[in-house]
Amino acid sequence: MLSPMKTTPVALGVLLICAAVAPAAEPTPSQSVDTSFLKKYAETRRFMLGRPQSPKVAPDGKTVLFLRAEADKPTLKLFEFDVATGKSKEVLSPAALLKGDTENLTPEEKARRERMRLSAGGFADFHFDNTGQRVLLPLSGKLFVFDRTNGKVTELKTGEGGAVVDAKWSPDGHKVAYVRGFDVYVYDLATEKETPVTTGGTAIKTHGLAEFVAQEEMGRFTGYWWAPDGKHIAYEEADHTGVEVWYVADPFKPDQKPAEQFYPRPGKKNVSVRLGIVPVEGGETVWVEWDRKEYEYLARVEWQKYGPLTLMLQSRKQNTVDLFEADVRTGAAQRLLSLAARESDREWVNLDRIALYWSKDGTALLLRDQVTTIKNRGDNLARKIDIRSSFIKIDRIAHFDPDTGAGLFQASSHPHRMHAFLMKHGHRAQPLRLDEVVQLTRDNGVHTIAGTDKLPVVVSTTARSMPVTRVYNTDGKLVGALASVALEPDVTPNVEFIPDPSEPEFNDHGHRQSNPPKEDECFAAIVRPKNFDPKKKYPVIVDVYGGPRHLHVQQAMRNWLVPQWLADQGFIVVAIDNRGTPGRGSNWEAAVYQKFGTVPLEDQVKGLHRLCAKYPELDKDRVGIVGWSFGGYMAANGVLRAPDVFKAAVAGAPVTDWEDYDTHYTERYMGLLPESKKAYDDASLIPLAKDLKRPLLLVHGTADDNVYYRHTLKLANALFRAGRDFEALPLPGVTHMYTSDPVVMERLWAKTAGFFKTHLGEPK
Structure with missing residues (x-):
């Protein structure tokens, strides 16, 4: 175990690395911790290996294809679920296509998977053609077409030069489009010929690729779109001229050039994006x-069966998001609808709360806090659809049939959980009746939905069970479950949720029957050790994230496996979702605007005090805090701003200076520079370094291209120069997804437990 770092006259970078690798002279608490559970947890990728992923329903509704790995091997294979028999079988493996070759991921594909938070190898995705008989499979920089009728696999003869990414079928299934290098290409299956659709793309001015912030922050991973008739392609041109270039170097490989990345920061130049429309058979953009x-x-860009080419455009301040219809012939854009109050200075529009579907009658179905229709496009008239919006909060529309108006959505009135619903057939411009909605899930938990209205596919997890993927029919009846071979955890988390969400959320008539949360009440959870002794007082560890767009306190078993292991080392672990987290309305979320450094921490402290007052087994004088990413920022912020509350912290990949994070995320919550400079200064951890009084362990992957290692180095440098004691653990070659390395996962949590045992002590 590392000892608290003393100020010595050596180079800081060398000091940090040496501190991480120097052998301990004596056995340490972390070395005495039983890590057998952590080892299994890490090797099984959080017990998720072996569970179905990415289920997709075939157009005929007779089968569901999905990806799945073995329980102990992170390589995804293709499987098929037969609706008639309810049985699953393997249909294709990466090994069969590679024929003994090793899978080779290009740097572009590695970066894409990093943005998608995908750590497994093998098939990352697959796509049905319009008939469902053929499946497009990218693998190891190559493209394969699998014919389900005869089992034949064909490799497409794509050209040389540049990685092949983001492959898609044409609407008629005769062609495949993809990006190779920095341009869009189309491959004709009949002639086996590749043709460029765009030309002149470069690393600085790319064609058909989503820029960094689109992938990392907007959830948009594509940069081109087929026209419904297959005759045109719309593509993004992303001009990176003037955008800062940042570098990620591998300290273990000083002979290799650092990886380059365009990384726009607050107040700096953004990527300049425009949208072009080009005929597939050739012509001018x-x-x-x-x-x-x-x-x-x-x-966003939508080019659906019944709708126009629709653009969702957002201002840099992100308080304005408007829908535009583009004329394919002239390029003229007409505004359809504004989704935000233009005069608003404090609110932003959450893009993940918006979905757009064009129906057969030319009506647009739009999700934003509730379901809305835009009748007679162009008249800028919006109308709500009543699907019990007074009782449930719609989170996501997963599917919409433009011909019938049927669809699938997720909804809840309680942020602890999420339920899956089926919208039956009906004219969407009219209020939706209760008898048109089928609630597919009843157990308290988190239920996400995919598939189609004819064959909904629901992934369900509860506080006591890991995810299970089930298939239903159009009447909401269970058809079967996609087969899993995952190892199940040998521990059930001893977690208590506050307030108690044990009652079912809805009765049989769709009415909410559980009490709504109080307006200022933070949701929390407590994890006690399995050998809990109510006569003792336990040191407390706050497991924190606390940032926007993420909920930790949910009825999902996998959220509580590591907290349970940590509690079993002699702690009580608590988690609190503060203001700024989703699921509680816009006022709750907007409370953190320009107040990252204060409001989330105030809520964590308030929630902690309430828990300590209610549960005497929590020792309020021995509290530690641990988190990663925004949670790492919260952990470091806790010991720096509230040392009377938090007595030790482990901060993983923390953002320490918000001027060094990306534009789209940071400016949404912190405002624009230079006018919001004070808010950035107030939220920064660097000026607080001189005030450190408590043990702090900083952990960061040196290959992190999301929260750069620079963040930890800046704080470590400020601490070092201020003469403060701290510990630092660089993880060479590790990205922001430290969980993808099983050894790192196991050792890091063992070290975390040892660190807190040293500084918080044992139960008394």
Whole structure:
């Protein structure tokens, strides 16, 4: 175990690395910790290996294809679930396609998987053609077509030069489009010929690729779109001219050049994006015209069966998001609807709360806090659809049939959980009746939905069970479950949720019957050790994230496996979802605007005090805090701003200076520079370094291209120069997804437990 770092006249970078690798002279608490559970947890990728992933329903509704790995091997294979028999079988493996070759991921594909938070190898995705008989499979920089009728696999003869990414079928299934290098290509299956659709793409001015912030922050991983008739492709041109280039070097490989990345920071130059429309058979690009100074972000593009080419454009301040219809012939763009109050200075629009579907009658179905229709496009008229919005909060529309109006959605009135619903057939411009909604899930937990209205696929987890994927029919009746071979945890988390969500959320008539949360009440959870002794007082560890767009306190078993292991080392672990987290309305979320450093921490402290007052087994004088990413920021912020509350912290991959994080995330919550400079200064941890009084362990992957290692180095440098004692653990070659390395996962949590045992002590 590392000892607290003393100020010595050596180079800081060398000091940090040496501190991480120097052997301990004596056995340490972390070495005495039983890590057998952690080892299994890490090797099984959080007990998720062997569980179905990415289920997709075939167009005929007779089968569901999905990806799945073995329980102990992180390589995804292709499986098929037969609706008639309810049985699953393997249909294709990466090994069969590679024929003994080793899978080779290009740097572009590695970066793409990092953005998608995908750590497994093998098939990352697959796509049905319009008939469902053929499946497109990218693998190891190559493209394969699997014919389900005869089992034949064909490798597409793509050209040389540049990685092949983001492959898609044409609407008629005769062609495949993809990006190779920095341009869009189309492959004709009949002639086996590849043709460039765009030309002139470069690393600085890319064609058909989603830029960094689109992938990392907007959830948009594509940069081109087929027209419904297959005759045109719309593509993004991302001009990185003037955008800062940051570098990620591998300290273990000083002979290799650092990886380069365009990384736009607050107040700096953003990527300049525009949208072009080009005929697939060749011709000039027509550029869509919009005010790109007013709308810097191309948030979404939709080109659906019955709708026009629709753009969702967002201002840099992100308090304005508007829908535009583009004329394919001229490029002229007409505003359809504004989704935010233009005069708002404090609120932003959450892109993940918006979905757009065009129906057969030309009506657009839009999700934003509730379901809304835009009748007669162009008249800028919006109308709500009543699907018990007074009782449930719609989280996501997963599917919509434009011909019938049927669909699937997720909804809840309680952030602890989420339920899955089926919308039956009906004219969506009219209020939706209760008898048109089927609630597919009843058990308290987190239920997410995919598939189609004819064959909904629901992934369900509860506080006592790991995810199970089930298939239903159009009447909401269970058809069967996709087969899993995952290892199940040998421990059930001893977790208590506050407030108590044990009652079912809805009765049989769709009415909410559990009490709504109090307006200022933070949701929390307590994890006690399995050998809990109510006569003792336990040191407390706050397991924190606390940032926007993420909930930790949910009725999902996998959230509580590591906290349970940590509690079993002699602690009580608590988690609190503060203001700024989703699921509680816009006022709750907007409370953190320009107050990252104060409001989330205030809520954590308030929630902790309430828990300590209610549960005497919590020792309020021995509290530690641990988190990763935004949680790492919260952990370091806790010991720096509230040392009277938090007596030790482990901060993983912390953002220490918000001027060094990306534009789209940071400016949404912190405002624009230079006018919001004070808010950035107030939220920064660097000026607080001189005030450190408590033990602090900083952990960071040196290959992190999301929260750069620079963040930890800046704080470590400020601490070192201020003469403060701290510990630092660099993880060479590790990215922001430290969980993808089983050894790192196991050792890091063991070290964390040892650190807190040293500084918080044992139960008394």
